[in-house]
Amino acid sequence: MHKENDLKVIDVIEGIEGESLPETHIRTQAELARRERLEKTRRERDSLDDLNELAEFETRQSEIFLKDCKNIIRDNLSAGADVNWASLYNDKPYPPFVYKNPAPRYNLVAREKGVPQKRFFSELLFPSVKNARMQKENDAKAAYDLKTKQYEEGKEAGRATHEKERGVYLAGQSAYNSKVEELQLNFEKGDPAAVRSFARIALHGINLPDSINLYFDAAYLPGEKQLVIDCLLPAYYDLPRAVSYSYNKESGALVPAEMGEREYDAFYLDLIRQIALTAINTVINAIPGRLVERVGFNGWVENDKIGNTLETKACVITCDAARDVFAALDLLKCAPADCIRQLGGLTAKSMAGSDTVQPIVSAIPETDEAKRVPDNPEDGPKPPQYQPGEFKNVTKKLMGEMLEQIEKNLLQAARDKDDMVH
Template identity: 30%
Template sequence: MATKYQFVKTISNSRLSQSKTIKALTQYELDRKVDEQRKKWKSQVNKLNERDKVENELLRAERLIKQAQQSIEVFQNMLKTSARVHHYIDFDSILISDEYPPFIFKEATPNINDFYLKHNVPSPSYWEDLLLFIKSSRLKKESAAKLDYDKEYGIYQEKKQQLYNQYMEKKIAFDSNKSSYNNLYENIREGYLNGNIDSICDYFSLALEHAPLPKELALNIEVNYLPVSQTLIVDYTLPNQDDLPRAVSYTYVKTRKEITVKKMTQKEFDAFYDSVIYQLTLKTIHELLSSDSSEVLQTVVFNGYVHGTSLATGNDFTSCIVTLNVGREDFLKLNLEKVDPKECFRSLKGLSIGALKNLSPVKPYMQFSKNENRFVESRNIIAEVENIPNISKMPWDDFEHLVGGLFERMFYSDNNEVKITKASRDGGIDAIVFDPDPIRGGKFVVQAKRYNAVVQPSAVRDLYGTMIDEGATKGFLVTTSYYGEDSYRFANDKPITLIDGSYLVHLFQENGYSVKISSE
């Protein structure tokens, strides 16, 4: 039986997993019904999308709450977390044990028999003694086969030798980097055990570098050792309030269709900041004494510095806001998992004034005497830079000398002078450029950061504080990674040049070197 509907169309909506057959007497009616159905589905899809969006935002708010709580918890438990660990340095796990893979040439060696077959060389026969032309023909073909073989074998050997030479260049560079890296750490270990002052400083810097630290913070220290009194002096750049998390909760507001953040009150945050600073102080001393297997430390002096801007003058300043002088015996009596950090600091006769947020300066118990003995002879790492497969993975002290070598090329003249400072792993000055030009010259400080993650804004602030301390006219911060907006914003109106990984590669290219930076 024929249907009275002459116009039929089936439509579907994948989002709703629905389909429908539309029937009509006319094309106009069919188009109208199809359009109406699609509008209904669109309305339903929009409601579903809105519901999903709300659910996604609620889930995102939950994730943000969890992240905020975890972040704050890490800061609140810094001291307890560190106190549960003995921070001995496992040098065997630091040293590179990998060997460069053996040379393998996959191409098959030419076989003379293949060439005999190619030239149809017959085997010697009885008839050759009777019919000399048969032997002459065989020898002629054999000679041609050998010439062909010798040619192919020569090409094979040349190709093999070329690849072997390339292999050896890479192997020599690998072995050299491995040796340099391992020698550095072995010298630190041996020097520490034998009482070498520089090695002792490097050893304890290394211990702090391997100790746990919240990801929001970047370690920036300078250490010095006084062998007569067995005292280690630590100048520690403390975080500013802007470096710490403030958020405690997140809420999705449906009416505004946005996630709002709830932060600590100022009173809560001030107490949180105080706790973080006192924890960092005690945590650092614990990690130093805990890692001191040879007991070369009898006293630790901790000086905690912050860089800030005076609200009265608008000028930048560096202040020591906490200082503590404590003996090994007294400190090891403490149960750091149960102490109140502030009360413990006070009981050890640590010095601070009022709320730490005020950055009130105190006089350090002991300070470094800074002198020009910090300069060392530059190592010509840059000469071999093109053999280094990834400069972001090279030993940190080699990278500092590499950057120093680059600046030597960039500022080369008869009057300019580039000085490389002693490697200390502490984020201090890695090179100083002296340019005597009365107009554009001055004293420039250079810091090198061999990072694979974003450089924290605190590193830029630390550089600026160093410039002020050094009386430098310009600063360069060089990294294999990259900077965030806050770093560029801070450096914008200051004589600071931020050189990220891509621009560092460009500078090497400008000076005739091809380098690679990879996060892999």
Template identity: 30%
Template structure:
């Protein structure tokens, strides 16, 4: 699919003796995949433990046959199994609700008796002390010393406790701050989604499909894009290959050989079953999008099903789109999916396929996902030639745009984002575009670079805002060698716009180990 994975986690199941590396574009995606894999392994381990407990091989064969039939039924029920599930994202469940731990200071409070024991202060002996006054005076002196020591220890105790309390309160505030920031991002995500922002819709749909639970062995990869002009969600879905879909219908115990053999579906039966599974995945995906996306901005879904494998004739890798269809929301929501024939339903949607799907014959997608942009040009490395004597305010304007692209490539790189430079137009359009794959805080960022020597006019900030809306971007960033006036800052307030003036630009370069200079050139009258 060409997706980049920036996060991974290795998980294992000791009982099954399996280890797997889970990859994803975001930490959230990895967490979802890990949860799903662990769930599948748990089911598999439970079955394996039951199997291990069966001593009789015939019973084991019967048991394995039941498991195989159940798995096939799960695949045959891919569509029906999702119809009673509420596919909408639960916004509140995405939020962090955990309470910070209560304060505990584990040191015991010093006591007078404890200190008296340490100092070996004798207990009162009235009769002896009556006869020998010095013994009584010695005891009283030691008791007073113990009291002084207690006061000192209590003061030290309270001091340590206060420091622990102070650290606890600091940690608690940091915890609450991070929690609030996370929850505010969820609220912002929800707001942008409900307002129909393209990037938010893409993130939402991706998260809905990612949390959808499929049968054991069916790992999924897909891409999502939203076209705001037509209100269309485009999904490119990696379909399971033939060797992934289970085909064993029975485990048979052969008495003469004392072994268990596998009985598989006949080829014709398997091809029909495999085809039905692919049609069901298509309809399920479309259904989950329409059910989950409760705003009416999404009017249709385009589904492209792709298969990858090795061509048995040539030995070469191949990847083909073998099914494609477009479903209009209003019509699709009237379907009774519990009763449809998946193949006929696909045909009713005027779905494209070249003969039986089991033949894996390619078709042209109805509409394709495009992450590229015809405006993008090859980036140039300018940063390497920059030093403290280079005046950014007088450098070539095109070099300045590429320089800004390099800077933001470094800024975004830690989040796995991609930054591209657009064609030189000098028309006030987009100079660079960044794609951040994070489903919560990421999105599409438009970046404009203005190599000015005077105050940036407010019209430049207004133009950026118009471009941001036209691009369906999450945020706009305006970078300049000069400075912004109050009217520009006032306009940008409460909008998803960041203004970076010359001094802040110099500081950003310094953060990444590059000393640069900006000396504004005054116009000579």
């Protein structure tokens, strides 16, 4: 009877743990909402028995997915700007006590006990009839009084349980809000951990198709006022390629019409470029210039050629932008490829994880021109190629202490993805 009142201050999903309690809460809520939408789509799909209708449904889903992928930047222009501290606090009141059990009614009890209606002439002529009726009435009243007592006792017990649960909820709510206040205070002071955590909160608010599940991490360099985003992107071969579906009567199955290799390659490149630009834009919108003047982005994909080590992640896209330079871009009018190129971004020759580009580690300009080349140049030096086993040593030399953080979080992300619904 108290199920709907048994609320939690924060929900928990195994594998999701942020650097702060508010971050954990926001990431968990985002993942729960995504899973709920996916489950709703699955139920709708399972409800269709007619294969022609199912083909139409799958075609609509493909069209929605492709449209959403095409409009990631457009749909997230203000992402990060609406992430304010007030929205992070939990001010949801605990529901009032409502006792759902019905109160006993004498008429129902009398009917259960078989109390007859009063009949004047019969009782006048036959006193035994009157005595029998009165006995049953007394029995019904006793039963009614007992039920009323039990009802009141149950109601008071329910109220006491409700108040106990309410106290636990309010205590948890107060503790959670204290953590939000602590995070806000540390953020205003420029504490690196708080800045990183708030950046991830903003990044996990980016609106994406539900079948795309990203993991964001962040490294903050307070001296340079630079924040570097590390994003675990969807693997090249994991995204759907179908643009439509049709029902083949002969085979009795749905037949997808898929993008060709070149078309899909262009689609995937455009997707990760939009993700990179959207992530940078989100951080710039969410974090003031006094804390962050420069934002970098490293996009990683799985590389399953080797064991469960850092070398299983390949950096396939990087971008680095000063706040004023990025603000000068017209993200709606400028193609993502052109925006990345104007920012001096890099993309790997292969998106499958076999090639890699040098990840961004600081705002200090590179002196070796071979390490930074225009995005997908037709001519010019190629990004460094790493063979299995060499990547960890190279990145250690480049990143130093920052590598430990990236390694730890990216490995955690890999384990998280195994537990999540795709």
